[in-house]
């Protein structure tokens with residue numbers, strides 16, 4: 218069975234370089250490997266000094282590169298979805314398919330759908346994904362929520378409302394409601410996205426690796442990224458700290474930077490203690506060309522098991538205790554002040570900052586109420602007790 222390794226992180230931290238080194242190592246191990254980039258500002262071709270076309274291309278034995286062009290993929294592979302959306306947009310009134318690019322996350326979304334299709338074809342044993350910077354990728358974690366966001370933007374009263382209100386909508390709301398075919402289309406897209414999300418969350422299939430550098434702003438974003446990934450229960454199973462200055466430069470200016478870096482490396486190690494951490498030195502040249510990529514692969518990855526399945530302890534569990542049940546959610550780096558919690562009829566809703574997650578409650582807990590919640594050791598523990 219093939220596996221997907223997704224490299225994410227803030228802009229410029231070294232995602233492409235680290236992903237390329239993994240792809241290189243993987244190919245050398247004799248595994249058929251695809252290194253694919255979803256970032257619109259592609260640079261795999263530059264990195265490997267090879268001009269790439271619109272399809273995947275083998276550049277070294279066992280190693281193919283693929284810079285996804287979302288526009289091209291939309292037209293060639295997902296014409297039917299584009300067609301659905303086109304119909305939806307015109308139903309919503311006044312919008313056309315050319316407005317699609319304005320919807321946040323759309324390009325990345327089609328790129329990921331394409332990767333899911335490649336995965337299903339089983340051509341490659343390892344698919345290594347070089348992502349766009351965090352900001353854009355994060356929004357994709359919220360697929361279902363994202364879709365409802367689109368729904369609200371396009372059809373202000375939402376799906377259920379549409380179904381019920383369609384016959385009277387024109388008169389009452391003075392807007393054209395999407396027709397039944399369009400609603401079926403929405404459902405099909407929704408299912409496709411749900412399937413993609415399943416694939417990306419499946420621990421047997423996908424690993425998410427975060428790349429970072431030891432500097433304040435990056436560390437902060439890395440922590441947030443990790444927290445949200447865990448909130449949505451994605452399988453983050455590795456951290457890479459890139460651009461670490463060598464300790465023996467012997468220069469006062471750099472000595473200060475080395476001390477600062479040490480501090481941030483310690484913070485990262487604390488926060489990411491659940492994960493294997495890989496440290497990568499700051500080299501005296503850019504990572505460009507096969508020799509530079511091989512350098513990372515040989516220096517840093519050679520003696521590490523970077524492709525094996527890693528079991529990171531359970532991130533979410535319901536356990537019975539003397540008072541009732543406890544739900545434990547892994548929420549590393551979260552700040553108590555940012556957490557909000559509420560109980561809907563069948564879900565518990567956890568909100569951290571701008572992100573919200575609905576965790577469905579098992580049937581047996583529906584008659585229970587949340588009686589306390591604690592954040593300890595990066596774990597949110599929520600106590601449920603039976604209604605008296």
Ligand SMILES: Nc1ncnc2c1ncn2[C@@H]1O[C@H](COP(=O)(O)OP(=O)(O)OP(=O)(O)O)[C@@H](O)[C@H]1O
Nearest residue numbers: 228229230231232233234460498499500502503504
């Ligand atoms: N360990 C390193 N030593 C020296 N230079 C590095 C190192 N890692 C990355 N670089 C250089 O830093 C720059 C950014 O790296 P890279 O393109 O891999 O980052 P990225 O996270 O993919 O960036 P983007 O967000 O723009 O896609 C490149 O010029 C690369 O050659």
Ligand SMILES: [Mg+2]
Nearest residue numbers: 232233256347
């Ligand atoms: Mg990049």
